[in-house]
Every structure is written in C-alpha cells, then in structure tokens.
Amino acid sequence: xxxxxxxxxxxxxxxxxxxxxxxxxxxxxxxxxxxxxxxxxxxxxxxxxxxxxxxxxxxxxxxxxxxxxxxxxxxxxxxxxxxxxxxxxxxxxxxxxxxxxxxxxxxxxxxxxxxxxxxxxxxxxxxxxxxxxxxxxxxxxxxxxxxxxxxxxxxxxxxxxxxxxx
Amino acid sequence: xxxxxxxxxxxxxxxxxxxxxxxxxxxxxxxxxxxxxxxxxxxxxxxxxxxxxxxxxxxxxxxxxxxxxxxxxxxxxxxxxxxxxxxxxxxxxxxxxxxxxxxxxxxxxxxxxxxxxxxxxxxxxxxxxxxxxxxxxxxxxxxxxxxxxxxxxxxxxxxxxxxxxxxxxxxxxxxxxxxxxxxxxxxxxxxxxxxxxxxxxxxxxxxxxxxxxxxxxxxxxxxxxxxxxxxxxxxxxxxxxxxxxxxxxxxxxxxxxxxxxxxxxxxxxxxxxxxxxxxxxxxxxxxxxxxxxxxxxxxxxxxxxxxxxxxxxxxxxxxxxxxxxxxxxxxxxxxxxxxxxxxxxxxxxxxxxxxxxxxxxxxxxxxxxxxxxxxxxxxxxxxxxxxxxxxxxxxxxxxxxxxxxxxxxxxxxxxxxxxxxxxxxxxxxxxxxxxxxxxxxxxxxxxxxxxxxxxxxxxxxxxxxxxxxxxxxxxxxxxxxxxxxxxxxxxxxxxxxxxxxxxxxxxxxxxxxxxxxxxxxxxxxxxxxxxxxxxxxxxxxxxxxxxxxxxxxxxxxxxxxxxxxxxxxxxxxxxxxxxxxxxxxxxxxxxxxxxxxxxxxxxxxxxxxxxxxxxxxxxxxxxxxxxxxxxxxxxxxxxxxxxxxxxxxxxxxxxxxxxxxxxxxxxxxxxxxxxxxxxxxxxxxxxxxxxxxxxxxxxxxxxxxxxxxxxxxxxxxxxxxxxxxxxxxxxxxxxxxxxxxxxxxxxxxxxxxxxxxxxxxxxxxxxxx
Numbered sequence: 001x002x003x004x005x006x007x008x009x010x011x012x013x014x015x016x017x018x019x020x021x022x023x024x025x026x027x028x029x030x031x032x033x034x035x036x037x038x039x040x041x042x043x044x045x046x047x048x049x050x051x052x053x054x055x056x057x058x059x060x061x062x063x064x065x066x067x068x069x070x071x072x073x074x075x076x077x078x079x080x081x082x083x084x085x086x087x088x089x090x091x092x093x094x095x096x097x098x099x100x101x102x103x104x105x106x107x108x109x110x111x112x113x114x115x116x117x118x119x120x121x122x123x124x125x126x127x128x129x130x131x132x133x134x135x136x137x138x139x140x141x142x143x144x145x146x147x148x149x150x151x152x153x154x155x156x157x158x159x160x161x162x163x164x165x166x
Numbered sequence: 167x168x169x170x171x172x173x174x175x176x177x178x179x180x181x182x183x184x185x186x187x188x189x190x191x192x193x194x195x196x197x198x199x200x201x202x203x204x205x206x207x208x209x210x211x212x213x214x215x216x217x218x219x220x221x222x223x224x225x226x227x228x229x230x231x232x233x234x235x236x237x238x239x240x241x242x243x244x245x246x247x248x249x250x251x252x253x254x255x256x257x258x259x260x261x262x263x264x265x266x267x268x269x270x271x272x273x274x275x276x277x278x279x280x281x282x283x284x285x286x287x288x289x290x291x292x293x294x295x296x297x298x299x300x301x302x303x304x305x306x307x308x309x310x311x312x313x314x315x316x317x318x319x320x321x322x323x324x325x326x327x328x329x330x331x332x333x334x335x336x337x338x339x340x341x342x343x344x345x346x347x348x349x350x351x352x353x354x355x356x357x358x359x360x361x362x363x364x365x366x367x368x369x370x371x372x373x374x375x376x377x378x379x380x381x382x383x384x385x386x387x388x389x390x391x392x393x394x395x396x397x398x399x400x401x402x403x404x405x406x407x408x409x410x411x412x413x414x415x416x417x418x419x420x421x422x423x424x425x426x427x428x429x430x431x432x433x434x435x436x437x438x439x440x441x442x443x444x445x446x447x448x449x450x451x452x453x454x455x456x457x458x459x460x461x462x463x464x465x466x467x468x469x470x471x472x473x474x475x476x477x478x479x480x481x482x483x484x485x486x487x488x489x490x491x492x493x494x495x496x497x498x499x500x501x502x503x504x505x506x507x508x509x510x511x512x513x514x515x516x517x518x519x520x521x522x523x524x525x526x527x528x529x530x531x532x533x534x535x536x537x538x539x540x541x542x543x544x545x546x547x548x549x550x551x552x553x554x555x556x557x558x559x560x561x562x563x564x565x566x567x568x569x570x571x572x573x574x575x576x577x578x579x580x581x582x583x584x585x586x587x588x589x590x591x592x593x594x595x596x597x598x599x600x601x602x603x604x605x606x607x608x609x610x611x612x613x614x615x616x617x618x619x620x621x622x623x624x625x626x627x628x629x630x631x632x633x634x635x636x637x638x639x640x641x642x643x644x645x646x647x648x649x650x651x652x653x654x655x656x657x658x659x660x661x662x663x664x665x666x667x668x669x670x671x672x673x674x675x676x677x678x679x680x681x682x683x684x685x686x687x688x689x690x691x692x693x694x695x696x697x698x699x700x701x702x703x704x705x706x707x708x709x710x711x712x713x714x715x716x717x718x719x720x721x722x723x724x725x726x727x728x729x730x731x732x733x734x735x736x737x738x739x740x741x742x743x744x745x746x747x748x749x750x751x752x753x754x755x756x757x758x759x760x761x762x763x764x765x766x767x768x769x770x771x772x773x774x775x776x777x778x779x780x781x782x783x784x785x786x787x788x789x790x791x792x793x794x795x796x797x798x799x800x801x802x803x804x805x806x807x808x809x810x811x812x813x814x815x816x817x818x819x820x821x822x823x824x825x826x827x828x829x830x831x832x833x834x835x836x837x838x839x840x841x842x843x844x845x846x847x848x849x850x851x852x853x854x855x856x857x858x859x860x861x862x863x864x865x866x867x868x869x870x871x872x873x874x875x876x877x878x879x880x881x882x883x884x885x886x887x888x889x890x891x892x893x894x895x896x897x898x899x900x901x902x903x904x905x906x907x908x909x910x911x912x913x914x915x916x917x918x919x920x921x922x923x924x925x926x927x928x929x930x931x932x933x934x935x
Contacts, residue, residue: 019273021273022273026272026273029191029192030194030271030272033194034185035185035188035189035191035192036184036185036186036187037185038189038349038350038398039191039428040349040350040351040398040431041431041855041856042430042431042432042855043431043432043855043856043857045855045856045857045861046349046431046856048349075185076183076184076185077184077185079183079184080184086183086184090183090184093179093183094175094176094179094180094183095175097175097176097821097822097824097825099179099182099183100399100654100655100656100825100829101348101349101350101396101397101398101399101653101654102178102179102181102182102183102187102396102398102654103187103189103348103349103350103396103398103399104349104398105182105183106185109183124869127864128864128865129864129865131863131864132863132864132865133863134863134864135349135856135861135863136349136864137346137347137348137349137399137401137829137833137861138399138654138825138829139825139828139829139832140828140829140830140831140832140867140870140893141828141832141863141864141867142828142867142869142870143824143825143828144864145864145869
C-alpha cells in the first residue's frame with residue numbers, strides 16, 4: 001500500500017504516493033527526476049547520495065522517503081543561485097580541480113556545504129575528518145581539501161554563470 | 167603565452183557541479199524496464215534446477231529468463247574459454263549471473279531475484295593458485311584436464327650466473343587482489359527498436375563495445391549505437407565484456423521496451439573484474455657493490471573463474487617490465503595463467519606494470535638489506551644511464567624511449583630531507599613517545615601511450631591508433647570528435663588546449679565530443695594512459711592540417727602566398743602586413759562557399775579526420791618516496807609524506823596532471839596498506855561491500871609533495887608520455903619499502919600487502935620474517 005509523501009526539494013514542493021520502503025534517494029531520483037544525487041553503494045559508506053535534510057547532511061540512501069515527509073531537502077541542483085552563480089563550494093571545486101569523473105561530487109559538495117555551515121574556517125584535519133563519510137576514487141582527496149579551503153577563504157564565491165568555461 | 171602547459175580549469179566541471187551530468191542511470195526513456203540478475207551464491211557448483219515460478223508471480227515482474235530460455239551464444243572472449251552470458255550447467259565463482267529478471271521498477275526487479283530458487287550441487291572450490299595447481303585439484307573445466315590455461319617457460323634460467331654470483335636472494339611476493347571500484351558501478355540501458363539498437367553504457371571504449379555487441383547479435387554496425395555518456399570512473403574495470411551489456415539488448419528486443427541495468431555495489435564487488443592477484447617468485451644475483459647480475463621471475467596470474475584475454479596478458483606486461491629502471495644483463499622470465507573459483511581478473515590501473523615495479527623495487531631493497539647499503543645507493547649502482555636511449559630491454563615489447571632515472575632520484579632527494587629523516591628515524595627507535603619512522607623509495611617506469619601497431623590488437627581491439635576529427639564551424643569555432651572516451655581524466659579540456667595552441671582559435675570556442683558511435687569516427691577508447699600521447703598527438707596533427715587549408719583560403723582572399731600567412735589571436739594575416747587580415751570566422755565561412763575558394767579547393771576543407779598512430783609505447787618514469795609512521799603499540803601505519811617526482815614528458819595541463827598522479831598514488835597507497843579482496847576456503851567473498859573492503863577516505867591519506875623532471879617523448883611531436891597510471895605503478899613498493907624500513911631494526915625483511923595494523927603488530931611482537 002502506497003503512502004502520500006510530500007516534501008520541499010530545492011524550494012519546490014513534490015507530492016507523490018510511494019511504497020513505504022522507498023528510500024529518499026530513490027524518491028529524489030526516480031519520483032522527482034532530480035538525478036544529480038547519485039547512488040554509489042548499498043551500505044551507506046560512499047556518501048554519493050548525500051543531501052541536506054532541513055539543513056543537515058544526510059545519506060539519502062539511509063533515510064526513507066516517508067521520514068522526510070513535510071521536510072525540506074536540498075540537493076546539488078539547489079546549490080547554485082537562481083541566476084546560475086555557483087555557491088562558494090561549487091566554485092572551489094572548479095578552481096581547485098576537486099573533481100574528476102564527477103560521480104561522487106554531488107555528495108561531496110553537499111557534505112562540504114554542511115561542514116562550512118558548522119565550521120566556517122576548518123583546518124585541513126577538520127575537513128578530512130568531516131568528509132570521512134564520502135568516498136572519492138579519482139582525486140586522492142588533496143584537491144578536495146583544497147577546494148573546501150578555497151570555499152572557506154572565499155565565502156562570497158565568484159559569480160560565474162553556468163556554461164562559462166574559464 | 168602558450169596554452170599547452172597552462173593551468174586551465176576544466177570545461178567538464180560546470181555540468182558535473184550542478185547535477186546536470188548525465189550518467190547511465192540518469193537516463194530514463196518512456197517505458198523503461200529494470201533488469202536485475204540472480205547471481206550464484208556458490209563458488210563452484212553444478213546447477214541442478216532453477217525454479218522461477220514464484221518470481222514470475224511477483225508484482226511488477228515482467229519476465230524471468232535463464233540460459234535455457236534464451237539460448238545465447240557465449241560472450242566474446244578467449245577462443246575455447248569463453249564465458250556464458252548466463253551460467254549453463256555450472257557456476258565458477260560467487261556472483262556469476264545465472265538468471266535475469268525484468269520488472270517495472272528497480273524494487274520489483276530486486277524482489278523478483280529473491281524469489282528465484284536455484285538448486286545447486288556444490289563442488290569443491292579452489293580459491294588460490296596453490297590449490298588450483300595442486301595434484302588432483304578440482305577442475306573448473308574437466309575437459310581441459312588442468313586449471314592452468316597458459317604457461318610460458320623460460321628459455322634460459324641463467325643458473326650458471328646464479329651459481330657463480332657473490333650473493334643471491336629469493337623473494338616470494340603476493341600482489342594482492344584488488345577491485346578498482348569506481349564510485350559509479352556498471353550500468354547500461356538498451357533500447358532495441360525498429361530502427362536498430364541503442365545501448366547507453368558505463369564503459370571506457372564505446373566502439374569496442376559496439377563492434378562486439380553487433381557481432382554477437384548479428385546486426386550490422388550501422389544499426390547498433392553505443393553511447394557512453396558521463397562515466398563515473400573506470401580505472402580499467404570498464405573495458406570488460408560482462409553479461410549485462412549483451413543480455414540487456416536481447417531482452418529489450420524481446421520486450422520491445424527499453425531495459426535498464428544499474429548494478430548494486432554488492433553485485434559490482436563480485437562481478438566487475440578484479441585486478442592484480444599475481445604471485446611472484448623472484449631470484450636475484452648481485453655483486454658486493456649491489457650491482458645486479460641476473461634476475462629470474464616466475465609470475466603466476468590468478469585468472470579467477472573465467473580466463474579474460476586482457477587478464478591473461480597481465481603477466482606478459484609484468485615480465486616485460488620486470489627489469490624496471492635498471493641495466494640487468496641476464497633476465498629470465500616465465501609465467502602462467504591459473505583458473506580459480508573467484509571473480510575473473512582483468513586490467514586495473516597500471517595493469518601488469520604495478521606488479522613488475524613492485525617486484526624489482528622490493529628486490530632493490532633486499533639487496534640493500536643484504537649488503538647493508540643505502541637503498542638509494544643500490545639504485546644508483548644499477549640505473550640505465552640517461553644517454554642510453556632508446557634502450558632495448560630483455561623483452562621485445564619494451565624498448566624504453568627516454569628517461570633520466572638518476573635525475574628523478576636527485577630531484578626527489580632535493581624536495582625531501584633524507585638525512586634529517588634518517589636521524590629522526592634513529593632517534594625515534596629508542597624514544598618510547600615517538601612512532602617508528604620508515605623511509606621507502608621506488609624508482610619506477612611503466613608502459614603507457616598504448617601503442618604501436620599491433621599492440622592493442624593483441625588485447626582484442628580493432629587498432630592501436632586513436633581517431634580525431636576536427637570540424638571548423640562557419641563562425642570559426644571548432645568541434646573535436648574523438649574516439650578517446652574519457653571518464654574523469656579531463657580530456658575535453660586537454661584536447662581543447664592542444665587544438666587552441668595549434669589552430670589559433672580561442673579555447674572557449676572549442677568543444678570536444680566523445681562517447682557516441684553514431685557521431686564519432688571509429689575510435690579505440692581510453693586505457694593504458696594513451697589519450698594525450700596518442701589522441702592528443704592526433705589533435706595536434708589534425709589542427710596543423712586544418713591550418714594549412716585555412717592559410718590557403720586566406721591567401722586566396724588576401725592575394726598573398728599561403729606560406730606568408732600567419733595565425734595569431736583568432737586572425738589569419740599576411741606576415742608583415744597585419745592590416746591584411748581575415749578573422750577565423752571569415753575564413754571558416756569562406757571554406758563552405760565555392761565561389762570564395764581557390765580553384766583547386768573544394769568546400770569543406772576545414773574538416774579533417776586522423777587515425778593517429780604512434781611508433782612505440784611511451785615510458786613515463788619517476789622516483790617516489792614514502793615516509794611512514796608506525797605506532798609502536800598498535801602497529802597502525804600512517805603515511806606522513808609522499809614525495810613524488812614524475813617524468814611524463816610534456817605536461818599539457820599541470821593541474822590535471824597533478825590530479826591524475828594524486829588519484830593513482832591514492833590507489834597505490836590503498837593497495838599497499840588497506841585493500842585486499844579475500845575469499846574464505848569455500849570461495850565465499852569476505853570483502854564484498856565497502857564495509858569490509860577498505861577503500862580509503864580523506865582522513866586515511868596524506869597530502870602529496872610533488873616535483874617534476876621532463877625528458878620529452880621522442881616518438882610524438884608533443885613530447886607527452888601519459889600520466890594516468892603512474893601513481894598506481896610507483897606507489898606500492900615505496901610504501902612497503904617504508905613499512906619494512908620502519909621495522910628493519912627488528913630483522914624484518916618483508917611484510918605482504920596490504921600491510922595492515924595486524925600484520926605490522928605481529929612483527930612488532932617478534933614474529934619477524
């Protein structure tokens with residue numbers, strides 16, 4: 001039996017009727033078509049599915065969609081401002097080559113966004129510890145650390161429209 | 167200023183940073199169904215019966231099929247050793263596909279697989295090379311009479327040299343089984359309609375897959391299209407012909423609906439091909455100065471349950487590269503491929519060369535232990551001199567193109583304080599408050615830039631070139647179409663840099679398209695650090711050809727000689743007369759207009775395709791050092807510093823080159839300290855999730871300190887060698903040499919990878935070996 005489930009994702013309300021076992025990540029991807037949030041494992045280790053739930057970073061493969069009923073969700077699609085300007089974290093990853101294949105990136109961006117909200121000027125150690133739940137197979141993490149440091153150093157970011165290349 | 171060599175940020179990033187990337191599972195045509203496999207829970211068993219009745223009744227399930235229902239040919243593979251698409255009568259590893267369920271949703275497909283009942287007759291499993299090669303071992307293929315499917319013995323074992331040598335040493339090494347584990351698992355989506363078949367696949371070589379699917383299904387290649395959209399990492403693990411890429415098209419045809427497969431991580435861990443899994447017996451003979459007189463290598467390659475052609479080639483590459491950076495007058499090589507009841511083996515970042523580097527670099531440190539010589543001095547005694555290139559090794563495959571191995575070591579010692587570290591090491595040993603300190607070196611080189619004609623054909627590819635097409639658009643912008651199929655390397659950016667340099671067109675007006683067999687010229691794909699050294703050279707040559715035609719057009723319009731035309735800042739002008747100039751946009755428009763062209767030129771001359779060949783492999787090299795701290799109480803090893811000197815020849819983009827090195831080094835550290843795919847005695851995997859398979863996270867890895875030397879590749883005009891695999895090749899021996907160095911004072915000469923806290927703790931308790 002399906003359950004009516006509604007939540008606000010990136011400022012838009014989505015109301016669906018879903019199987020109660022539906023994971024939040026599948027609600028976001030399959031029901032709402034927001035495919036920026038990825039799935040990389042089935043044991044809550046990789047963090048590719050990290051989103052913000054009422055402002056806190058959660059692994060959306062570990063939350064049932066019905067648990068998010070009437071809550072606020074932010075995904076990678078909601079990070080840039082409405083005019084397309086990147087958030088400081090997005091811009092930091094671009095400036096410091098914090099991504100290669102880009103698959104873990106949405107989760108990494110969300111975890112980093114939550115981290116900087118909690119600790120605006122983190123040390124390298126704090127960045128590494130706080131991103132412990134997000135695995136990247138491409139970068140070896142140093143450039144991810146630099147990306148987060150860039151965002152911490154540039155809290156206003158640099159307004160670059162999507163599609164501009166350099 | 168030249169844009170080749172500049173730190174340019176990537177064109178790829180804006181989509182990937184905003185959730186607009188498009189990976190296979192993100193694509194959902196109307197009517198898409200979802201495929202899931204029933205996978206073997208037995209390592210070695212006969213299948214007595216498969217009962218699909220309950221699964222067929224499951225809500226949402228569209229259909230369930232076994233091998234008997236579909237009567238499929240075997241998958242493309244080694245003649246006589248091909249694996250079935252779905253198991254036929256026997257399973258040979260846990261995770262082998264037995265049946266397939268298609269349903270209306272992912273959840274229903276998973277439900278369906280749970281309801282399929284497989285009745286097995288369990289057979290005794292062999293899970294190691296030792297077991298598989300023992301007398302009376304259970305056989306994976308009874309009809310072959312042996313689990314050893316290929317064996318090459320040595321022509322000359324150089325025993326006389328060993329008998330007469332001042333020192334000899336025998337070393338047994340295990341290169342631990344790893345899984346590449348890109349964060350995106352295998353995925354595909356097949357849509358077989360009246361106009362033909364389209365397969366979206368997470369794959370490193372779209373044409374390679376297209377050609378095989380088309381041959382396997384018996385449909386013309388023009389009606390078979392493979393698209394590799396954004397691909398979430400590969401590392402060699404996404405060039406393998408696993409069943410999903412072939413079964414999904416068959417079911418799409420049967421159902422007349424799109425069929426999507428998005429693998430779970432648990433499935434990926436047992437069904438995506440593993441890497442390494444090689445055991446080596448190494449004998450060295452050397453003199454009192456540490457000079458090697460002879461090297462003998464016997465490499466045993468675990469193939470897993472099915473012999474993959476690329477996997478069979480791993481010990482070929484290992485034994486070709488076994489002499490490393492050194493002059494070794496007598497080299498004897500032998501190898502074998504052995505089947506076991508485990509996940510099949512194929513390429514993983516470095517593919518055979520990490521195994522070679524590990525053995526020779528461990529051997530170098532064994533010489534230093536025996537002679538009580540500094541490990542850097544042992545290496546200096548044996549380096550190939552920098553004026554000896556091209557250098558013919560013991561192997562026909564390996565003619566080193568260039569290098570400066572001692573120069574790399576010098577630069578390494580320049581960026582680290584070796585003497586200070588040695589003092590600290592001594593002081594720490596007697597200070598109970600301080601960790602043990604270890605310093606480990608690795609002088610490495612590897613084969614990249616695959617490859618000369620015939621090389622990739624040996625691994626089943628159509629050719630060893632790469633395709634590049636450049637089409638100048640009427641507004642003077644350029645689109646590059648390439649058979650290279652990047653999945654994180656940043657090739658869209660590096661190719662645009664090279665094209666911008668040689669076309670004189672602004673970087674922002676150059677796009678790079680890849681990964682679609684319907685629009686890209688026949689290509690080969692991305693593997694073996696070949697994109698820049700082969701494809702990049704193609705971009706340069708195609709650019710030069712286009713510029714030559716553009717100059718003819720400009721000369722015609724400006725009434726000058728083509729040789730007097732120069733290209734700068736987006737304009738073509740007459741040398742010495744900058745006022746006589748045309749913009750690239752004007753020349754590009756004229757190129758499409760018959761009445762504007764010289765008489766001997768047809769419209770469309772600013773569109774050219776090159777299949778770029780290279781005369782030899784390239785040989786990136788370098789010197790790495792690892793500084794490790796070991797907790798005296800727990801044996802926990804923590805890397806304090808990695809010093810990395812790379813020589814990849816010309817660097818196109820230092821930011822991206824650094825990223826490639828970091829990623830490879832991280833995987834090398836992971837192999838040396840954390841990761842090993844293991845099985846119990848029955849062939850049950852014991853590390854099949856990210857909970858047990860210890861892929862490192864950000865807190866587990868250090869920052870990296872880089873240096874660079876540059877000996878250009880003489881075999882391409884860019885001078886580039888390739889950088890994708892360097893880190894994973896050079897790192898494991900540096901780390902293990904450091905771990906052993908930290909406990910050398912206890913008499914320890916070896917610790918197998920991964921050097922876990924438990925293994926190190928055991929030697930700290932006096933269990934030295």
